[in-house]
Amino acid sequence: MPAIAEKRMTMPEIRTKAKELGITPGKMKKADLIHSIQLAEGCIPCYGTSNGDCPYTDCCFRKDCL
Numbered sequence: 889m890p891a892i893a894e895k896r897m898t899m900p901e902i903r904t905k906a907k908e909l910g911i912t913p914g915k916m917k918k919a920d921l922i923h924s925i926q927l928a929e930g931c932i933p934c935y936g937t938s939n940g941d942c943p944y945t946d947c948c949f950r951k952d953c954l
Contacts, residue, residue, distance in 0.1 A: 896952040905948075922949055 897905075903913045906921055909928040913921055923933035926949075934944070935953050942954060 897949065 899918060902918065902921055902925070906913045906925055906928075909925060911921070911924050911928060916924070919936050922935040926933045926935060931944075931947075934942075935949050938953055940954055942950060944950065947953070
C-alpha cells in the first residue's frame with residue numbers, strides 16, 4: 889500500500905496514478921476512477937463509503953475520502 893497521504897490528491901495526480909496502473913481515465917468521474925485504481929492495486933473499492941470511520945490508515949486516498 890502507498891504511504892499515508894498528507895494532502896488530497898488532485899485529479900491530474902489521480903489520472904497519472906491510473907495511467908501507471910494501465911487504466912485509461914477518459915472522462916471517468918473521480919470516485920469511479922479511484923475505485924478502478926483501488927481494484928487494480930488489489931484493494932477493496934471503498935473510496936467514499938467510510939462515513940468517517942476507515943481502518944485503512946495507509947491508503948493514499950484517505951485524506952480526500954474522509
